[in-house]
Amino acid sequence: MSRNLFEDLAQQTAGELGAIRAAGSRAGAGAVEPTDVVASILLGFVSEPGDGVLGRLVGSLGVRSVATGLLSGWPAREFADRTADASGRSDPPSTRELAAGIARWRPRLDRDAFVRSIAQAARVRARLLLPGDADWPGGVDDLGVHAPLALWVRGRSSALAETPSMALVGARAASGYGEHVAVEASAGLVDRGFAIVSGGAYGIDGTAHRSALAANGTTIAFLAGGVDRFYPAGHEALLGRIATTGAVVSELACGAAPTRWRFLQRNRLIAAAAAATVVLEAGVRSGSLNTAGHAAALGRPLGAVPGPVTSPSSAGCHRLLREFDAVCVTDAAQMAELVAFGAEEDGDDDARSRPGAATRTLEVLTPEEHRVLDVLGIRRARTVRELVPATGMTAGDVLGALGALDATGLAARSGDGWVRRRPE
């Protein structure tokens, strides 16, 4: 596609874009050019969430130039030359990083799929939020080069701008105790004026959302796939209810399915969008610990609710208290205090505000390892040759990731290929 094709794309989707960028975003002098809107959507469409190379490239050249270059088939060298010209921007990606990025992004430049995705967004009445919009959740900008370029919203996008907000997360496999804690915490925080942010999952997340709705509060669910398809399927009705008064949000375009990587990146949005994060109940392998790691890495206040030491369902919370300096919170009042607490500590160099300190250990896999793990099957072995297009990674990077996954017991050789192994 050439530059003309890109403008064609903007024209072709103009009708849908009008609906998608409706009232609630910006008007008049602050309005975003339609080509910039299309560019933002397109870059999100071709990349995986949290792609730091793309974030740095956009930081140097802006969304329109990057989308134009990608559509025009610029080689890595041309991107590199242009970032060198764009003086004043720091840390542009290297030619090698750009080449790897282009190898990931270009195979996804599917014009028809893109047009279908936008049409689908319009059909489900999704709205597009862009950085700088009145309803844009400013907290996600703290993700820097890993921040989303756009967010898709179903429901009331202004819910995202409500403050204060609290992320309440926890395990899918919740106990009766955990559900009791989630009901009380969520309702109590709503009573204190908080919007409740969570991941829409079974167990603790769903209970937190439901309790917020029951208390007539605002609640926001971040999804790991497109907002056109509510996931998990069993929460379709719940997510529909959330969208009637609050918002269901994703950085992934309509049509995108959730993957392991996307769940982990969705967690970073939950942590970044909320003023503080509380893990209500979590076993040691709960994905909510990943959200907690993101919150800690971002310097957001992090709370954990203790439980019986005899309950494996609370072991992850106890680990957060013990090893990650989470604050012990036992009721909504103490959770609400976290926000003030975090503000007071601003600039303090304690573990809570030391970016990266906590995630380094909680997040044992690299992005590459996660991507390979996403496409490995448990039964059918896949060869490296198959894994390269499936992951959008080079053969060398796939092999490196497989070696690390093998060492940690998450993947194993099987015949000519590789299979995933369940962690014990």
Next chain:
Amino acid sequence: MSRNLFEDLAQQTAGELGAIRAAGSRAGAGAVEPTDVVASILLGFVSEPGDGVLGRLVGSLGVRSVATGLLSGWPAREFADRTADASGRSDPPSTRELAAGIARWRPRLDRDAFVRSIAQAARVRARLLLPGDADWPGGVDDLGVHAPLALWVRGRSSALAETPSMALVGARAASGYGEHVAVEASAGLVDRGFAIVSGGAYGIDGTAHRSALAANGTTIAFLAGGVDRFYPAGHEALLGRIATTGAVVSELACGAAPTRWRFLQRNRLIAAAAAATVVLEAGVRSGSLNTAGHAAALGRPLGAVPGPVTSPSSAGCHRLLREFDAVCVTDAAQMAELVAFGAEEDGDDDARSRPGAATRTLEVLTPEEHRVLDVLGIRRARTVRELVPATGMTAGDVLGALGALDATGLAARSGDGWVRRRPE
């Protein structure tokens, strides 16, 4: 009594002292003079535990001079002149402090009671440990001017020298959960070579002692009264069993009854004697939080076991985690790590090793207020005139303490006198 009377006293009790200072203490060149032994016992006999004025006076003049002066009726001025001569010692008490101290100590100089107390110690086969003895628990010296001058031991005094040791404490009103935690923690620590230190009370303390005995471990109970009378009465058999393999210890002379003040001071010995302290289960008003406060003030590692946030029996532990930077510990292995953990942090200026930071809030009453509270009744009002001899305090100090107790709702006027009020 004159100096001669003092030496008479040493002669009169020489038989008992021989038994009391038996093998296990020191022999030969390191032996303590009988008069020093009597002096140490005597000063403990006339004072309340943790008397800092006495500690500073002994630090300046030594036990024998202080005992001699007290028996000889020296006025405060004479003590002050002698401490001024004893150059090189820092922070001797002022003449005013000495006068108040003498007013506390002299009324208790009862020669017959003293002789009876020593006879009773010999009868129950109690042993006297003095600072510097092989079995003296060196940790208590960290209490500085509040350190005990002597310890009475029934059982195997060498138990006090065993390392590592762990204080396991908690509420008398233990839940089934708390008792389960105590059983596992104590046995698990015994398996890891720890001696278990506690307070011999009902509930968590008793369970920790019993579990240590069942695991064939060493366990030590610190009492708030003389070791001749095991308290609480319902634990007479348990304390007897503790004394057969471990030790039952007190700084109070035989015949001394436990009081509220003595319980609090006993707690400081538990915290100081052990390498680390863990609160296993405690409500917000549990005395074990006082032990935790002492541990924190001493810079000893402090652990707390979490429990359900729905259980008031765990609320004190959660408060320690939340406000006092206690380490979240969920099993014996993590408790054992506290000791290494504490050693690593040595010299670190975090809250755990900031003396006084924690006790300031946990310990809301001054020593004077505690003493007055100890002698106030709930029904019969006592006048200030009655309270002066009962407390060994001046009328001015009694009035000051009553004012503070009134303000905090712990005491109230009643007719011409004062009564104690139960905290709600």
